[in-house]
Amino acid sequence: MLNRIMSVLVKEIRQLRRDTKLLIVIFTFPAFLLVMFGYAVNFDVQNIRIGISDGAKNEMSRQIIEYFSSSDYFLLVSMPDSPDDIIHLLDEKKVQAVIVIPSDISIITYGKGKNPQLQFLIDGVDGNTATIIKNYFNLVVTKLNSQINSEILAKYGRKFSAPIEPEIVLWFNPELKSTRFLLPGLIAMILVVTAVVTVSLSLVREKERGTIEQINVSSINNTELLIGKSTPYVAIAFINAALVLLAGYLFFDVSVKGNYFLLMLTTLIFLFASTSIGVFISVISDSQQVAFTAATLVSMLPSLLLSGFIFPIESMPFIIQLITNLSPAKFYLVTLRAIILKGSGLGTFYMQLFYLIIFGLIFLGLSIVIRKKESVSV
Amino acid sequence: MNSIEISHLTKKFGNFVSVDNISFNVKKGEIFGFLGANGAGKSTTIRMLCGILAPTSGDATVNGFSITKETEKVKKSIGYMSQKFSLYDDLTVGENIDFFGGVYGLYGAQLKARKEWTLEISDLKGKENLLTGSLPGGIKQRLALGTAVIHKPAILFLDEPTSGVDPISRRNFWDLINTLSSDGTTLLVTTHYLEEAEFCHNIMLINAGKIIAGGTSKELKSKFIKGKILEIESNNPVTLMEDFTALPFINDISIFGKKLHLFVNELYPGDEQLRKIAYTKYESEIISVNQITPTLEDVFIHLLEGSHVK
Numbered sequence: 001m002l003n004r005i006m007s008v009l010v011k012e013i014r015q016l017r018r019d020t021k022l023l024i025v026i027f028t029f030p031a032f033l034l035v036m037f038g039y040a041v042n043f044d045v046q047n048i049r050i051g052i053s054d055g056a057k058n059e060m061s062r063q064i065i066e067y068f069s070s071s072d073y074f075l076l077v078s079m080p081d082s083p084d085d086i087i088h089l090l091d092e093k094k095v096q097a098v099i100v101i102p103s104d105i106s107i108i109t110y111g112k113g114k115n116p117q118l119q120f121l122i123d124g125v126d127g128n129t130a131t132i133i134k135n136y137f138n139l140v141v142t143k144l145n146s147q148i149n150s151e152i153l154a155k156y157g158r159k160f161s162a163p164i165e166p167e168i169v170l171w172f173n174p175e176l177k178s179t180r181f182l183l184p185g186l187i188a189m190i191l192v193v194t195a196v197v198t199v200s201l202s203l204v205r206e207k208e209r210g211t212i213e214q215i216n217v218s219s220i221n222n223t224e225l226l227i228g229k230s231t232p233y234v235a236i237a238f239i240n241a242a243l244v245l246l247a248g249y250l251f252f253d254v255s256v257k258g259n260y261f262l263l264m265l266t267t268l269i270f271l272f273a274s275t276s277i278g279v280f281i282s283v284i285s286d287s288q289q290v291a292f293t294a295a296t297l298v299s300m301l302p303s304l305l306l307s308g309f310i311f312p313i314e315s316m317p318f319i320i321q322l323i324t325n326l327s328p329a330k331f332y333l334v335t336l337r338a339i340i341l342k343g344s345g346l347g348t349f350y351m352q353l354f355y356l357i358i359f360g361l362i363f364l365g366l367s368i369v370i371r372k373k374e375s376v377s378v
Numbered sequence: 379m380n381s382i383e384i385s386h387l388t389k390k391f392g393n394f395v396s397v398d399n400i401s402f403n404v405k406k407g408e409i410f411g412f413l414g415a416n417g418a419g420k421s422t423t424i425r426m427l428c429g430i431l432a433p434t435s436g437d438a439t440v441n442g443f444s445i446t447k448e449t450e451k452v453k454k455s456i457g458y459m460s461q462k463f464s465l466y467d468d469l470t471v472g473e474n475i476d477f478f479g480g481v482y483g484l485y486g487a488q489l490k491a492r493k494e495w496t497l498e499i500s501d502l503k504g505k506e507n508l509l510t511g512s513l514p515g516g517i518k519q520r521l522a523l524g525t526a527v528i529h530k531p532a533i534l535f536l537d538e539p540t541s542g543v544d545p546i547s548r549r550n551f552w553d554l555i556n557t558l559s560s561d562g563t564t565l566l567v568t569t570h571y572l573e574e575a576e577f578c579h580n581i582m583l584i585n586a587g588k589i590i591a592g593g594t595s596k597e598l599k600s601k602f603i604k605g606k607i608l609e610i611e612s613n614n615p616v617t618l619m620e621d622f623t624a625l626p627f628i629n630d631i632s633i634f635g636k637k638l639h640l641f642v643n644e645l646y647p648g649d650e651q652l653r654k655i656a657y658t659k660y661e662s663e664i665i666s667v668n669q670i671t672p673t674l675e676d677v678f679i680h681l682l683e684g685s686h687v688k
């Protein structure tokens with residue numbers, strides 16, 4: 001049995017070694033993702049371009065302008081006068097937000113009747129960024145309020161003291177660095193895409209060339225064939241994951257808090273689930289082209305959109321939340337974040353691992369049923 | 379003793395009947411030719427006999443094992459070179475042999491010995507580091523055959539092993555087939571080349587999934603070709619063919635390029651008379667008339683046209 005598995009494994013490695021194109025794709029794909037999510041798609045928002053329309057032009061409004069433009073978060077790029085100018089700025093994306101200071105704002109009105117409203121217009125096209133901008137704005141306004149409060153109280157010889165001062169500490173991601181949070185998602189995505197695409201392609205290739213017929217009449221059985229064929233790709237996926245972790249450590253300062261052995265174990269289980277999707281795709285597709293398209297779609301989209309990688313699952317509609325269960329990356333991501341960011345142990349995520357194993361078994365089972373029914377080869 | 383016994387084997391794909399209730403036996407040690415046009419059902423039959431395609435109904439035994447109930451034992455008894463089989467072009471000769479030997483469960487000294495043997499019969503000694511994709515078609519086929527029998531099976535299925543190979547390589551390939559046969563291997567071979575069928579000890583003709591005729595080449599010829607076959611050469615064979623069908627002494631006509639084969643019966647009046655009829659009645663000149671011995675091609679065209687009963 002071991003001999004037969006080894007012959008398949010050796011053959012697969014020999015073929016892979018000569019397939020320079022595939023090798024390049026396999027190893028540049030993670031680098032591409034890393035650069036894209038690590039640098040280009042940076043979810044840390046800084047230097048938000050803003051415009052301020054000053055309707056009051058008094059001491060108070062100057063103070064507000066001064067305060068916003070000195071903040072790290074905001075970059076004052078324009079001072080529009082008319083409402084038309086404001087719309088223009090936002091439409092042409094010259095600014096991401098506009099602050100409108102009403103004409104009735106002034107120290108004089110302080111504490112008398114209604115508080116003046118500081119209007120804040122945000123470009124909401126990118127909902128994620130808009131939310132972040134909104135939060136920064138609130139933060140700055142809160143600080144501004146307490147500063148004004150204390151200044152005014154000081155005039156009357158009083159000292160300002162806030163009864164409660166919040167001290168927010170972001171526990172698992174102290175610097176709110178999104179790369180730190182994204183890295184586990186990246187690893188999950190790279191693993192699932194590498195495994196699904198390479199395994200399905202390598203199986204369909206045998207079908208397309210007709211070599212599977214030869215293998216089918218030999219004494220090797222399905223299990224031996226699948227182990228032999230997927231092991232090299234599982235190994236490659238492993239190497240890729242390790243490289244991403246290393247890059248995360250070197251460039252983004254992310255280190256693994258938890259146990260490396262647990263990390264390997266969960267990764268292996270996740271790769272089992274991913275490989276089973278690859279096998280399933282190879283059973284239902286007849287050409288490498290179909291398999292490649294199906295494999296990229298099925299592996300990439302769910303792990304990008306439904307895994308919680310970028311969009312938090314809790315904020316999705318209930319139906320979509322149910323659908324997210326079809327993405328094995330969702331479950332792996334929970335364990336990865338737990339191990340890498342929190343350093344938690346098996347106790348917190350064994351259910352996820354259990355689910356991944358069930359997931360893999362279901363897809364392998366389906367593949368065997370379909371294969372038997374059509375009397376076609378894997 | 380029979381190596382293969384097929385009884386009422388049928389395969390349907392949806393409503394389409396690819397193999398329709400066929401039954402025949404293949405004797406141990408013989409070269410059995412399985413012939414038929416494209417889509418006749420040859421490959422489908424072979425795949426069922428190899429245990430990789432389940433029949434819709436019927437059964438067969440291969441080396442004494444049922445193809446429906448003992449597929450694993452069947453697989454251990456056979457070698458199979460599928461129609462599409464092309465080895466791995468991106469592996470070297472040696473690597474291909476290693477792989478197929480390996481999946482057949484060979485290893486160590488045994489694998490080494492069989493590797494030597496395979497290299498020898500495919501004329502590739504000392505060239506095991508060549509990429510298989512760079513080999514000429516004829517050599518590739520020999521290597522494919524070698525890897526298909528690397529585990530010394532009792533029965534070998536070859537599905538159009540010589541298609542797309544030049545005539546000289548085809549002859550060499552048949553030498554190899556004969557060698558295997560004389561070593562006691564039972565061979566079931568499909569081919570499009572009817573002259574190759576003459577090398578077979580027994581022939582079965584299948585059309586649209588049904589068995590039409592079977593027997594040795596000699597039996598087939600004497601059974602289906604009654605009377606003489608005349609080969610005539612003419613300037614306008616096509617019109618002449620149409621004209622001649624009306625004549626009572628001609629049972630059947632088939633056309634081979636500029637030549638016509640006439641299947642004549644006992645009413646045939648003689649060559650001179652034939653020329654005269656052609657000339658006076660149809661204004662066609664016959665250049666030559668020769669009596670020929672029938673080929674399998676004559677038999678099959680005869681059978682497939684279904685016009686042998688006039």
Ligand SMILES: Nc1ncnc2c1ncn2[C@@H]1O[C@H](COP(=O)(O)OP(=O)(O)OP(=O)(O)O)[C@@H](O)[C@H]1O
Pocket residue numbers: 391394396414415416417418419420421422423461
């Ligand atoms: N998996 C399949 N699904 C549907 N139809 C099939 C399948 N395999 C074969 N057929 C059909 O069954 C018929 C017989 O096919 P088969 O391959 O056995 O013919 P063949 O005699 O080997 O022909 P060829 O000389 O072209 O190889 C064909 O019409 C083919 O289209």
Ligand SMILES: [Mg+2]
Pocket residue numbers: 420421422461537
């Ligand atoms: Mg065929």
